[in-house]
Amino acid sequence: MRVTVSLVLASASPARLTTLRSAGVAPEVVVSSVDEPAVVADAEKSLGSLDPADVALLLARAKGEDVASQVESDSLVLGCDSVLEFDGETFGKPADAAEATARWKAMRGRSGTLHTGHWLIDARDESSGATFGVVASTVVHFADLTDDEIDAYVATGEPLHVAGAFTIDGLGGPYVTRIEGDHHNVVGLSLPVLREMLAELGIGFHDLRG
Template identity: 60%
Template sequence: MPIPFVLASQSPARLATLRAAGVDPEVIVSDVDEDAALAHAREAHLASGLGELAFDDSVLVLAQAKAEVVADGYETQALVLGCDSMLEIDGEILGKPGDPATAIARWQTMRGRVGVLHTGHWIVDDRPGGSGATVGATASTTVRFADLSDDEIEAYVATGEPLHVAGAFTVDSLGGPYVESIDGDYHAVVGVSLPLLRHLLGACGVAFHELWRDSVRG
């Protein structure tokens, strides 16, 4: 039997990535108020004299909040993984655009340029007799975008795909042709870094293969 594992995210791409790696997590979506969680973290960071909260720390704050809310608010008794992603370009964050006009404007900014996709990961070990660990880290990957024409941008946005994903793009679906190259972990751009997840599981005393579904095991 695999070790119980919960994904605290509604991202289909994260779920598909984990399933392709042999893991079938239970999905429990957190109800975290992301704006409030970030505002609180930023205030605490400034009050401690550490200055502004960095983008790679911001995604970690949200990943931790999601994992902890699910671990504390549900009878999980499992390893709980929370994730969050943000795209950084020129010192600014481009999150989920939410509407077509914003998505078009984002792509007009992104085309032909390079950004950094930050994906925070946080695990809470909520298992009875488990390690009790709560650990996290961020994977940051450089992404070079194609120089799209206005027609290409409008056609892509019209599919609806860019509206509800960080940075208004995917690399594993319709947005794939518009990503020229990646420097770093491909899976982190999709939504969950499998190598980083392996390291975080190790900090909980768990090997990645212990999450594999029974049909994968030899």
């Protein structure tokens, strides 16, 4: 008899939740209280400058561990975080509209790499307590937007709430010309990566479906 495995998503991202639901998974959502800038600053104080992919994994782990310490359910906990690597810099969510506009003026007609950190914690009763992470990276090519297009997009408010100041599954879709890698990863959660991580625990992706 197949037993359904419960999943807790340690993320406030509607896009990540929608991605899982579209794949037949209905996770419990518990948002972490992690101070992201403080976590990165502390890590860089002891380790030095971090690569963008390392930042994504560090924050995914921090979110997952924070939520795992809160939940009492017999479940897996998945923490995720995404950052855009562009010209060697790490871009999360822009601080304001001016920053989002400046980013887009730099990114238009060019490409960047979207890194998503995935951290999985086996918090099931009598489990191994396994905890590990994987980073998935996807190259994103941006359209050569006009100033008016950038101003109109930033005015929607969407770029202020997402890593890299863009979406591929929302209002920013028309401004991404192509990608190299997993589409879901750009949305914020790579389903193929999650499947492989589950396999490490002897769990099939279908076991998350009720």
